[in-house]
Amino acid sequence: MATILNHEVKAATGGTEPLREHAGKVLLIVNVASKCGFTPQYAGLEALYRKYKERGFEVLGFPCNQFGAQEPGDAQEIANFCSLTYDVTFPVFAKIEVNGPRADPLWEQLKKDAPGLMGLTSVKWNFTKFLVDRNGNVVRRYAPTTKPEDIEKDIESLL
Structure with missing residues (x-):
């Protein structure tokens, strides 16, 4: 079975990063946005990251x-927003598409390995x-x- 560690992702600063660099760590992978009703979740994601990173946990x-x-922002605007608004220290990568032909x-x-309700694979x-x-x-x-x-109990069970 293929793991997500076989993938390379685009870094916000350009270039690519192999996910195998995160091997041996528990990961929480999230599609994020700066102007969403759920954007305040950045604070909770950062809190989890800081609490568990020494035990091998990362938020991506x-x-x-x-x-x-x-x-809508470019990489620099996104980085500034994350840093200045939520003091985000976990890795934030380049903007991507999660659905459609350019996903x-x-x-x-991720969608194939963990489908949503009723087996739907798209991200809602x-x-x-x-x-x-x-x-x-x-x-x-x-x-x-x-x-x-x-999600904290599920993270703890994997650490």
Whole structure:
């Protein structure tokens, strides 16, 4: 079975980063946006990251503008927003698409490995979250309405 560690993702600063650099860590992968009703979840994501990063946990944020054009900024604007508004220190990558013909291959695998309700594979909105174990296997998908703190027990069980 292929793991998400086989993928490379686009860094916000250009170039690519192999996800195998995150091997051995529990990951929470999230499509994020700066102008969404769920944007305050950045604070909860950052709190989880700071609480568990020393135990091998990381949050990986992927800005996406596919839902209501709620992430219109370029990489620098997104980085400034995350830093200045929510003091985000977890990695935020280049803006991507999560659905459709130009969907990022990582997100295609996340959706396939953890379909949503009734087996639907598309991402419904910003702040959909995927929990990945230390071996790169997708464990679970969470709806945008699921608050980061409500995922904490699942994260702890994988650490």
